[in-house]
Amino acid sequence: MRVLIVHSHPDPDSYNASLCRTVAETLTRGGHELRVIDLYAEGFQPVLSREGWRAYEDAARNADGIEDHVAALRWAEGLIFVYPTWWYGLPAMLKGWLDRVWTPGVAFTLPKDGPIAPSLTHIRKLGVVTTCGASWWLTQVVGAPGRNLMLRGCRFLMAPRCKRLYLAHYRMDVSTPLSREKFRARVRRAMARF
């Protein structure tokens, strides 16, 4: 499968960045074809600018300057996000990637008289690998906004039977070398089956 990995963490020496490498290595071994976007490494600009907003609904112009990102998204059959969960959600860097790249004509269309229509129907598998400071139960209590944004919001724009995978290491602040390695093994197993 053609898999796009989108990674957002400011520190290449972080555990989260190492998880991204684990994902890529395991998928490569499984024979998948990969593209990796490392948003911090490439200095992605996540703010949808005034010019960007004015061109937002114009499919002929709204990919200006981010053509590579749009092409990678259109190329993908599988999409995996690897990022830390901050404030129960996506890092601004990654949220801005959605704001700027998931535009009308790319991720969806807005018919004049109908509801929003998905355009990423070539994506059959969506995966999230994330690290959270909060516990699992607290995340449920507050309604898991980050997870919902990905697994329900973004997922809605993909193939009708798109499969979902969500792997989270909770309570990172009290994680141990053992808990981190157990989680890495879980990520590796899931990616071997991806």
Place this chain on the structure above:
Amino acid sequence: MRVLVLYAHPVETSFAAALHAAVVEGLRAAGHSVDICDLYAENFNPILSRSERLAYHAPDADRSAVAPWIARLEAAEALVLLSPVWNFGYPAILKGFLDRVFLPGVTFAIDNGAVVPGPARLRRIAAVHTYGGPRWAAFMAGDPPRRFARRILRRLFRPDRAVRYLALYDMNRATPSARAAFLARVAAEMKAL
């Protein structure tokens, strides 16, 4: 009260800008002093950097890059969030304000593993958002901005009253009268904040 308005929209002629005017007018009419933080106009950089990440849990770290926004948040007694909802979430520039300014030692501290509020204390919180899609679509996606405001901000700051969540859904098809009614509602809610 001193009210901090966190406003995020890139275009001055947008409906969000009209909402911004209604928010400020309503708050001033009720006698509040308003600090408008227009994130786009202030060129706020939402990217949490590597050095900020590494020093995240150290309250004595150099936070000079975001010190003015920390000071404004700590001076506020109430908070109003005002933005469109893009892809079921906040615009990146607003999410980045949370990432970079809602720091340990500013909005919360960890005491024996438990999160305690402050020193920033907010007695009232309101959120005003516009959605392109209809309410059912946001509901199906778990409405992340609503959950964030109603649950997370409430737990974090423990305001005196429940968070007021004012949303206009289906903006792409909203009639002029629906928009006008929402503007009036927002202004009235701000007067009663």
